Amino acid sequence: MIGTAAPKTESLSETQQVARRNGSLARRKIWLPKLLYNALPCFYLLSGIAAFFATVYINEWFWVLPHYLLFSAACLHLSISVYRRRNKRPADLENTEQS
Numbered sequence: 001m002i003g004t005a006a007p008k009t010e011s012l013s014e015t016q017q018v019a020r021r022n023g024s025l026a027r028r029k030i031w032l033p034k035l036l037y038n039a040l041p042c043f044y045l046l047s048g049i050a051a052f053f054a055t056v057y058i059n060e061w062f063w064v065l066p067h068y069l070l071f072s073a074a075c076l077h078l079s080i081s082v083y084r085r086r087n088k089r090p091a092d093l094e095n096t097e098q099s
Helices: 014-025 034-057 061-086 090-098
Strands: none
Touching: 061 090
16 A cells, blocks of 8 residues: 555635635734834823823722723733834844744
8 A cells, every 4th residue: 555645635615715814814914104103002001001090080980990900001011012022132032042
């Protein structure tokens, strides 16, 4: 019995083809204008700070306050992570490649 190592190609159904196309959508790179790209960390930072200080002016705080605090923490974390990824030093890049 002689076998081949070549994979068998099977045709995909329509739903499988749609699922394959939609799965790659999350992995695509998004190209933004340079001004918007540079302003994104500032937007996240200002949104987080605004949401944090908005909790001071909430009259009925018992159900809204946790949502505002979670949103502000998420925005602040996102702004810091985006800023750090964009401003990596060459020494940091060399250390990650060596590991």
